Each structure stands twice: as C-alpha cells, then as structure tokens.
Amino acid sequence: MDSEELYQLKSYFYQANYKAVIDHPLPEEDSPSYLPSLIYSLRARLALSPASPLPQAKDPSLAYRAVAAFSSYLRAADKVEGLDELREVVLEVEGEEELGWEEGVVRVLSATAFWREGETEEALDTLSAEGARRDLECVALTAQIQLSLNRADLAQKTLEAAKKWADDALLLQLVEAWVSLRTVRPSVRQTCTRVLNLSCQIPPNYNSSYYTFLELTTVPSPSATLLVNRAIAQLCQGNVPEAEGSLAEALEKDPSNPEALVLNARAGSDEALAKIKQVAPDHPMLKALSEAEARFEEAKTKWEVPPLATASA
Known part of the structure; x- marks a missing residue:
C-alpha cells in the first residue's frame, strides 16, 4: 500500500503534471517511500528535459540504473x-522473484525505448513477464502499443484483465479512456447487429473517454497533455470548436508540449511542425513523416x- x-x-506523474x-518534497531517506x-x-x-544528465546515486538500485x-x-x-544498456538491466530482472515495483520500472522504461526505436515485438516481450502483468504502468504501455498496431481488441483484453485486480x-481510468476511443461497447454492438440487424461501422464510445478527461481537467492546474487528450476526445465527438479551445488552452499552458504541437500540426500549422523538430526531434510523428516523404520521392x-497540354491555334 x-x-x-x-x-x-x-x-501527478500519471497526469503528466511533471x-x-x-x-x-522527497521523504526522509530511511522512509520506504523514499x-x-x-x-x-x-x-x-x-x-521535461530529456537532454539533462541525472545526478549520481550513492547506491544505485535496479530502478535507478534503469532510469x-x-x-x-x-x-x-x-x-x-x-x-x-537497457537490455542488460532487463536481463538482471529475468528470473528474479519479489522485485516488486522496481521490476515494473525496469520493464516499462526499457519497453518504451524499444518501442520508440521500432522494436515493437521486443517491447511487448519485455512487458509480457509475469511481474509486468501486475504492474499498471506496464499494462498501460502494453495497451498503448497494441492501439498503435490497430489492435484495439487486444488492448481491450489487456484492460479487462487488469480490471480484475487494479x-x-x-x-x-486513463487506459480505459484511451481504449474507449478505439472500441465499441459490447452492448451497443449487440444491439446494432442482432436487434437492428445493422452491418454499418459503429463509432467507438467517445463520450466515455471525454468525460474521463473532462473530470481530470477540472482540477486547478491540469497538464497540457491531459488537455490535449480532452481535445482529441472532443474531435472524435465532432465538437471542433470545443477541441480548438482545449488545444489553445494546452498550448497556452505549455507552448512546447510535443503532443499539443503534434495535434496543432495535424490541424495544418506549419509553425507547429517546425517547432516539433526543435523540441522533440525524435518524435514518432516526425519519423513517420520522414519515411512517408522518402517513399514518395522513391515513387x-x-x-x-x-x-x-497546350491549346492549339
């Protein structure tokens, strides 16, 4: 506990309020929470500052070494x-028992790096260990990767399994909101397919996601990342003016927030795209854009x- x-x-951390x-303030060094x-x-x-080196630890734990x-x-x-280096730390937790939360830190940070570099299978393997299945951060990252692969069905299964113990x-709640943006409630699907005999594409449960993000952004100082999530849910609902307001609020709070800039760039802002290249040069969107441009040039x-054609006289 x-x-x-x-x-x-x-x-604070899960809400991106870094x-x-x-x-x-940190607790005393002899505290279990330290x-x-x-x-x-x-x-x-x-x-907040990926380029800044970390202070040296006197007696580095596995979790510190992973960070x-x-x-x-x-x-x-x-x-x-x-x-x-991350793979070496992961190997040290393989087969170990009762590592608790430290194993989760090792696995989620390593899997994040693997995923960023396109090693999706290795990332999922890293998150599939027994200890990782009982760690909510590992569960959340697993669901995110599955959604990125357009496997909302797998993300839903990951969510349902975690609900049994979390x-x-x-x-x-955040995982459920992400998944809800991509999946349809079973009750709605059954009604449309069995009762109404409809075969049309049923929209995901956008309202559920919106209300989750709305609740989390009613605090005095919500993070820019949560405001971007709210904007995305509003866009999915078709509420464009409200989404623009949420995005403007996010950019006002943090003009350099990568996700806010990405959403702004997708809305057609060349200025936002240029700024992403400055503040987050390794962002997956830029990699995808670069790959698309290369394929276009090849084509x-x-x-x-x-x-x-010219008009004849």
Whole structure:
C-alpha cells in the first residue's frame, strides 16, 4: 500500500503534471517511500528535459540504473548503445522473484525505448513477464502499443484483465479512456447487429473517454497533455470548436508540449511542425513523416510526368 505522499506523487506523474512531481518534497531517506519517490522525480525531470544528465546515486538500485540507462539512451546520438544498456538491466530482472515495483520500472522504461526505436515485438516481450502483468504502468504501455498496431481488441483484453485486480486506479481510468476511443461497447454492438440487424461501422464510445478527461481537467492546474487528450476526445465527438479551445488552452499552458504541437500540426500549422523538430526531434510523428516523404520521392522516380497540354491555334 502506497503512502499518501507517494500516492499523490504518482497521481501527478500519471497526469503528466511533471513540475508538481519535481516540486513535491522527497521523504526522509530511511522512509520506504523514499526510493520510489526519487525515481518518479527523476523520471519527471527526464520528461521535461530529456537532454539533462541525472545526478549520481550513492547506491544505485535496479530502478535507478534503469532510469539512468533510459537517460543515456535519450541523450545518445547512437541509440544502439543505449538500448543495449537497457537490455542488460532487463536481463538482471529475468528470473528474479519479489522485485516488486522496481521490476515494473525496469520493464516499462526499457519497453518504451524499444518501442520508440521500432522494436515493437521486443517491447511487448519485455512487458509480457509475469511481474509486468501486475504492474499498471506496464499494462498501460502494453495497451498503448497494441492501439498503435490497430489492435484495439487486444488492448481491450489487456484492460479487462487488469480490471480484475487494479480496482479503479487512476492509471486504469486513463487506459480505459484511451481504449474507449478505439472500441465499441459490447452492448451497443449487440444491439446494432442482432436487434437492428445493422452491418454499418459503429463509432467507438467517445463520450466515455471525454468525460474521463473532462473530470481530470477540472482540477486547478491540469497538464497540457491531459488537455490535449480532452481535445482529441472532443474531435472524435465532432465538437471542433470545443477541441480548438482545449488545444489553445494546452498550448497556452505549455507552448512546447510535443503532443499539443503534434495535434496543432495535424490541424495544418506549419509553425507547429517546425517547432516539433526543435523540441522533440525524435518524435514518432516526425519519423513517420520522414519515411512517408522518402517513399514518395522513391515513387516519383518510377513515373514520368507528361508535359502540360497546350491549346492549339
């Protein structure tokens, strides 16, 4: 059971309120909450400033070593060395028992790096260990990867399995909101297909996601990331003016928030696209865009553009 202070710290972290995590005072070093609180604080620092090196630990734990390896990966020009360092830490937790929350930190950070580098299968393998299945952060990342693969059905199964033991945890609510944006409630599907005999495409349960993000953004200072999530849910509902308002609020709160910039760029802002290249040069959107441009240039070489037709006299 987490202490009240650690519970609050984790809540800030899951809501992407990283400054609040950093500003939250750490407990005494002899407290059981000290190490997990320190790890969340260091991870929050990396989220806000990936290029900043971490302070050295006197007696580095597995969790600290995973954070340090992830930091090295983020700062490295050659990502291969950083990935190998993370793999070494993962190997140390393989076969170990009763590592508790530290195993979750090792696996979720390593899997995040693997996923960012396109090693999706390795990321899912890292998250499939028995210890990871009982760690909510590992569950959340698993669902995110599955959704990125357009396997909402698998993400739904991951969510349902976690519901059996995770009660109504905040992170589980967020996972359910993400999944709800991509899946249809069984009751709705059954009504349309069996009672009404409809074969049309049924929209996912956007309202459920919207109300989750709405509730989480009614606090005095919601994070820009949560506001972006609310904007996405509003877009899915077709409420474009409301979504634009949420996005504007997110950009006002944090003009350099990568996800807010991505959503703005997708809305057609060239300025936002240019800024993403500055603040998040490794963002998956930029990688996908670069790959698409390369494929387009390759395709152009295979076709000869005919000359423009001219009017005859």
